[in-house]
Amino acid sequence: MSRRLITLLLLAGASLQTLLPGPVWLGSHEWPVLLALILCIALKTDRDRVLYAGLLAGLLHDTFSPAPLGVSLPFFLLVALGVYTIRKEVFGDQIITYGVLGLLGGLCKTLYFTFVFAASGLRPVEAGPLAARLGGSLLLGAFLTPLLFLILAALPSRRTRNTGWIGG
Amino acid sequence: MFGYKMVWKWVAAALALLLLFSLPGGCTARVKGIFKNILTPVQGVLLHGTRSFKAGVDSVRGLGGLAEENRLLRQEVIRLQADKRVRDTLAEENLRLSGLLQFRNRQSIELIPTQIVSRSISGWWQSVGLGKGSSSGITPNRAVISPDGLVGRTAEVTSRSAEILLVSDPACKVSARVSRTGSFGLVTGRGVNLKGYPVARMQFIHKDTPVRVGDEVVTSGLGGVFPRDIVIGYVEEIHMEEAGLYQVAEILPQAVITLTDVVFVTAEEGE
Numbered sequence: 001m002s003r004r005l006i007t008l009l010l011l012a013g014a015s016l017q018t019l020l021p022g023p024v025w026l027g028s029h030e031w032p033v034l035l036a037l038i039l040c041i042a043l044k045t046d047r048d049r050v051l052y053a054g055l056l057a058g059l060l061h062d063t064f065s066p067a068p069l070g071v072s073l074p075f076f077l078l079v080a081l082g083v084y085t086i087r088k089e090v091f092g093d094q095i096i097t098y099g100v101l102g103l104l105g106g107l108c109k110t111l112y113f114t115f116v117f118a119a120s121g122l123r124p125v126e127a128g129p130l131a132a133r134l135g136g137s138l139l140l141g142a143f144l145t146p147l148l149f150l151i152l153a154a155l156p157s158r159r160t161r162n163t164g165w166i167g168g
Numbered sequence: 169m170f171g172y173k174m175v176w177k178w179v180a181a182a183l184a185l186l187l188l189f190s191l192p193g194g195c196t197a198r199v200k201g202i203f204k205n206i207l208t209p210v211q212g213v214l215l216h217g218t219r220s221f222k223a224g225v226d227s228v229r230g231l232g233g234l235a236e237e238n239r240l241l242r243q244e245v246i247r248l249q250a251d252k253r254v255r256d257t258l259a260e261e262n263l264r265l266s267g268l269l270q271f272r273n274r275q276s277i278e279l280i281p282t283q284i285v286s287r288s289i290s291g292w293w294q295s296v297g298l299g300k301g302s303s304s305g306i307t308p309n310r311a312v313i314s315p316d317g318l319v320g321r322t323a324e325v326t327s328r329s330a331e332i333l334l335v336s337d338p339a340c341k342v343s344a345r346v347s348r349t350g351s352f353g354l355v356t357g358r359g360v361n362l363k364g365y366p367v368a369r370m371q372f373i374h375k376d377t378p379v380r381v382g383d384e385v386v387t388s389g390l391g392g393v394f395p396r397d398i399v400i401g402y403v404e405e406i407h408m409e410e411a412g413l414y415q416v417a418e419i420l421p422q423a424v425i426t427l428t429d430v431v432f433v434t435a436e437e438g439e
Binding site for chain 1: 181185196199200203204206207210211214215218286287288289290291292293295297323324331333338339359360361362363364
């Protein structure tokens with residue numbers, strides 16, 4: 001997967017995330033398109049590209065939110081590097097892996113932002129909405145990540161027949 | 169293992185991160201502006217595509233060219249309603265205060281119609297993105313209204329896009345007045361309730377004022393950002409503050425609940 005493709009995917013993912021309405025019954029939690037993309041990219045490309053993807057995803061996430069620039073960056077970088085580190089320990093071609101990673105990623109994302117916003121006082125954190133948000137992040141992450149994996153798995157086979165995802 | 173090259177890479181990355189966190193507001197706004205200016209047209213195209221698809225489905229259902237005509241007429245009705253509401257408000261205000269105050273500036277309030285092209289990327293914020301920016305005369309900290317009332321205020325503005333903080337966002341504070349009683353208070357956003365509705369809270373209402381459920385809450389005009397007498401919402405619940413010093417009203421912000429795809433930004437005076 002080339003850097004250009006990663007850039008295009010993340011730009012499209014960020015645009016999509018700003019257009020999809022969050023399900024009301026899940027605390028209006030956003031569809032975690034960027035997170036799902038990062039999880040898929042981290043399992044399938046080399047370290048430099050994983051770092052690049054994490055950096056770009058963090059910048060894009062902050063660009064489209066009123067939060068100060070840089071708040072999301074550590075989260076996306078850590079997730080990208082964390083998943084890259086354990087990628088030899090998991091079954092990177094199994095859809096269930098993406099489901100579990102999406103679920104855990106969603107949970108970590110909500111906890112991270114809860115901590116950051118509560119500590120900085122940027123957002124009020126209340127128990128009820130937080131519980132709905134946690135549930136939403138788990139379900140949406142577990143649903144969306146395998147879906148994106150299936151889409152991405154179909155994508156590079158046409159573009160880079162010889163090299164697959166890595167190094168394409 | 170790690171060579172010198174790798175160590176330098178990590179040091180450079182760490183320094184870049186440190187620099188990013190310590191950038192002044194203006195610089196971060198510029199960086200955000202670059203991305204936003206690139207992606208806002210993309211969002212517009214995606215949104216247009218979605219609407220075209222929906223219109224296509226409507227046409228297939230037998231509505232034919234009526235779908236497009238209906239959309240145009242609906243936009244026209246929204247514009248006329250907004251225009252009428254502002255004119256009514258201004259006329260009433262002039263009647264009451266004519267001879268005492270000079271509201272020449274208020275009369276020159278101009279509305280910039282603009283489309284909503286995106287939601288906030290994170291559910292933590294109650295905000296939407298507009299497809300117009302400073303090149304169309306939109307500036308930060310201007311009131312954003314719709315025919316149903318106050319939507320919010322503009323926050324970050326780039327040349328081709330603008331971010332609106334909705335009335336239901338905790339960072340949006342509006343000086344308000346209960347229409348029926350005339351009592352003043354401060355409306356602050358409270359996010360979304362568990363039913364999914366955006367909510368706001370009006371604080372500091374005089375403890376002896378008889379505010380009722382269903383009372384209309386409007387902007388007071390104090391502070392200079394929001395024009396006077398724009399509907400914010402209706403009182404859903406009223407209770408006394410814990411220390412008994414003032415009343416607190418839970419409000420359903422009408423314009424946020426019924427938010428359409430077109431809103432109006434009040435232009436800077438003299439635009």
